[in-house]
Amino acid sequence: GENVEQHPSTLSVQEGDSAVIKCTYSDSASNYFPWYKQELGKRPQLIIDIRSNVGEKKDQRIAVTLNKTAKHFSLHITETQPEDSAVYFCAASIGNQGGKLIFGQGTELSVKP
Amino acid sequence: DTEVTQTPKHLVMGMTNKKSLKCEQHMGHRAMYWYKQKAKKPPELMFVYSYEKLSINESVPSRFSPECPNSSLLNLHLHALQPEDSALYLCASSSDRGEYEQYFGPGTRLTVT
Numbered sequence: 001g002e003n004v005e006q007h008p009s010t011l012s013v014q015e016g017d018s019a020v021i022k023c024t025y026s027d028s029a030s031n032y033f034p035w036y037k038q039e040l041g042k043r044p045q046l047i048i049d050i051r052s053n054v055g056e057k058k059d060q061r062i063a064v065t066l067n068k069t070a071k072h073f074s075l076h077i078t079e080t081q082p083e084d085s086a087v088y089f090c091a092a093s094i095g096n097q098g099g100k101l102i103f104g105q106g107t108e109l110s111v112k113p
Numbered sequence: 114d115t116e117v118t119q120t121p122k123h124l125v126m127g128m129t130n131k132k133s134l135k136c137e138q139h140m141g142h143r144a145m146y147w148y149k150q151k152a153k154k155p156p157e158l159m160f161v162y163s164y165e166k167l168s169i170n171e172s173v174p175s176r177f178s179p180e181c182p183n184s185s186l187l188n189l190h191l192h193a194l195q196p197e198d199s200a201l202y203l204c205a206s207s208s209d210r211g212e213y214e215q216y217f218g219p220g221t222r223l224t225v226t
Contacts, residue, residue, distance in 0.1 A: 032212035043203065043217040044156060051212070089155050098211040099144055100169060103155030 002027040004092050006104025013080050014112055021075045021088055021107045029095020033066060033073050036089045038106075044089060048075070080111045117218035119204050125224045128194060134221045136187040136204030144210040145187040147179060148203040150220070156203055162187060163210035194225045 005024045013019050025033075034049035050057045050064045050073065057064050061080075066073040073092075077084055087108050091101040117138045126132050136145065144163045148156035161169035162181045176198075178190040187204055201220045207213040 034214065036217075043219045046214055046216065049214060087153075091155075093212045097169065099146065099161045099163065099207065099213075099215075100158060101215065103157075106153070106155055108153075 002030075002092075002094055002102050004090060004102045004104040006090050006107060008107060009105065010108045010110070012110045012112065015080060015082060017080055019075075019077045019080050019084070019109055019111075021090070021109075022072060023074070023090035023092075023104050024070075024072045025092040025102070026071065027092065027095055027102075028071065030071075030092040031095070032093035033064070034091050034101070035064060035075050036091065036103075037086045038089065039086045047088075077109075080109075082111050082113050085109055085111045117204055117206050117216055119202075119218040119221050121221060122219065123222045123224075125226060126191065126194065127226055128196075130194075131190070131192045133191065134189040134202055134204075134223075136189075136218055137185055138206040138216075138218075139185055140206065140208075140216075141184075142206035142208050142216075143184060144207045144213070145181065146205040146207075146215065147187070147189050148205060148217075150201040150203055156217075160189075161210065168210060191223075194223075196225050199223055199225045 031052040036044035038044045063076040087106045090104040094100040147159040150156045160179045165181045180188040203220045204218040205215040207215045
């Protein structure tokens with residue numbers, strides 16, 4: 001079946017450093033790739049997304065890149081701050097099942113001051 | 114209103130009880146979702162409603178019964194649950210079914226005793 005692999009499972013960086021989280025998906029019909037941030041005890045919050053007709057998208061300190069040929073996409077956070085500490089989930093749409101997202105297993109990011 | 118709301122925030126129920134979870138959005142979204150999330154795991158899709166009709170059921174046991182009374186409301190009726198059903202139940206909505214941004218509610222933390 002379709003799946004999304006996410007790496008690393010944990011990531012610890014120093015404040016001000018960059019953080020990169022990578023995901024690989026299996027469904028070649030996937031066209032939509034959102035990223036969610038979930039702080040402890042809170043809801044998953046959509047922070048950025050990308051569609052298959054775009055290779056890169058940026059929003060302030062956050063960027064996402066997509067390589068459709070290799071079926072992988074990555075989240076880049078620059079100038080990390082302690083408030084970036086959270087679990088980050090990537091997801092990919094399933095091509096023939098409108099509305100269904102497959103999530104990666106999550107990356108627990110810790111930003112040390 | 115740009116939020117998805119859920120009630121109650123916490124629920125403790127016995128295995129013989131019947132209870133309901135409620136979700137509401139006033140963003141005019143026509144697709145609504147129920148997810149189940151265990152600790153340190155990604156959200157797992159349970160049901161998708163599109164234009165108030167059930168469009169995806171991810172082989173969820175019949176002790177979980179969804180209902181969409183109107184375009185703004187989504188309920189999840191619970192009956193004869195098992196302790197392993199204890200989890201965070203998240204509702205989400207999107208403008209339409211398909212590859213659209215999904216916005217999550219804060220969730221209901223369910224404990225089955």
